Amino acid sequence: KEAARQYLAVEYIRENMPAADSVSSMTAAKASALADTLSTYANKVEIVDIKGRGKKKDTIARVEVAVDGGPPPDGEEVRYLYMEKAPFGGGWRVKGDASALVWHLRLW
Secondary structure, three states: OHHHHHHHHHHHHHHHOOOHHHHHOOOHHHHHHHHHHHHHHHHOEEEEEEEEEEOOOEEEEEEEEEEOOEOOOOOOOEEEEEEEEOOOOOOEEEEEEOOHHHHHHOOO
16 A cells, blocks of 8 residues: 555655746745645545455556645556565565556456
């Protein structure tokens, strides 16, 4: 669950990060607002529900996500992710995005 949360938080931050040259010309108020927005994505991404299909080492996860109690910035409240068991430490890591079709075709 934490791996999916971190993956999505970084994705939302990356999508909303302005170009480097525009940051240098921002006013202090605009920079502060940007920092607040990025902080929201870093700290308030919540995994509402997560379900997995597949083998114990290689899974497709169906993830319901919210940001600060509302919909995420991209509007996709349900995401599908390729996940795999980390070789050391027993945790999970996200390999990338999957599709609803892959989720439905993966029965076990």
